[in-house]
Amino acid sequence: MxxxxxxxxxxxxxxxxxxxxxxxxxxxxxxxxxxxxxxxxxxxxxxxxxxxxxxxxxxxxxxxxxxxxxxxxxxxxxxxxxxxxxxxxxxxxxxxxxxxxxGFRAARRKELIGIAREAIERVKAEGAAVTLKPMNPFERKVVHDAVADAGLVSDSEGVEPERRVVIHPA
CATH class of the missing domain: 3.30.300.20 (K homology (KH) domain)
Structure with a gap:
């Protein structure tokens, strides 16, 4: 399409x-x-x-x-x-x-946005990449979206079930 x-x-x-x-x-x-x-x-x-x-x-x-x-x-x-x-x-x-x-995913989404915000602040303050704990695809997507909204860049690394988000400085 x-x-x-x-x-x-x-x-x-x-x-x-x-x-x-x-x-x-x-x-x-x-x-x-x-x-x-x-x-x-x-x-x-x-x-x-x-x-x-x-x-x-x-x-x-x-x-x-x-x-x-x-x-x-x-x-x-x-x-x-x-x-x-x-x-x-x-x-x-x-x-x-x-x-x-x-409401499980809705509650988890709020929790993940909080985790992402804390990590984003660490990246901005320290100027170094931050690697989060392993997450499933839904969780990683929520974090990637929050990182993009904050103007930073993130990617995923590793292999399931140990795949994790890495947040990079701008």
């Missing part, structure tokens, strides 16, 4: 395709929740050029969805990959869909 300026017909086509991805993902996740005998509401959005789907607890006091997050979000990462595969099977195209469960 060709890239285009925001507001053009091609931009509208992209949003429509991402909304379709969200709908396919929602259908897949609804079936999954039924099989797992879990209750949850599904919210679909388009965020930063990606379909974004979130499973929310119907009752704020219900913590059963936390099982879909797992330690350090590992179960959530696996469920996201399965959901992406379900979307790809229906559309024939690779999906970059982001899945969140019970």
């Amino acid at each position: 060709a890239t285009s300026e925001p507001g053009t017909a091609a931009d509208g086509d992209l949003v429509t395709r991402l909304e379709e991805e969200g709908e396919i993902a929602a259908d897949y996740l609804e079936e999954f929740l039924d099989i797992a005998d879990l209750d949850g509401d599904i919210d679909i959005d388009v965020d930063h050029g990606r379909a974004a789907v979130e499973i929310l607890a119907e009752d704020e006091d219900d913590t059963s969805l936390r099982r879909l997050v797992g330690p350090d979000g590992q179960v959530l990462d696996a469920l996201q990959e399965l959901t992406r595969l379900a979307v790809q099977t229906k559309t024939g195209e690779r999906s970059r869909l982001m899945l969140d469960v019970a």
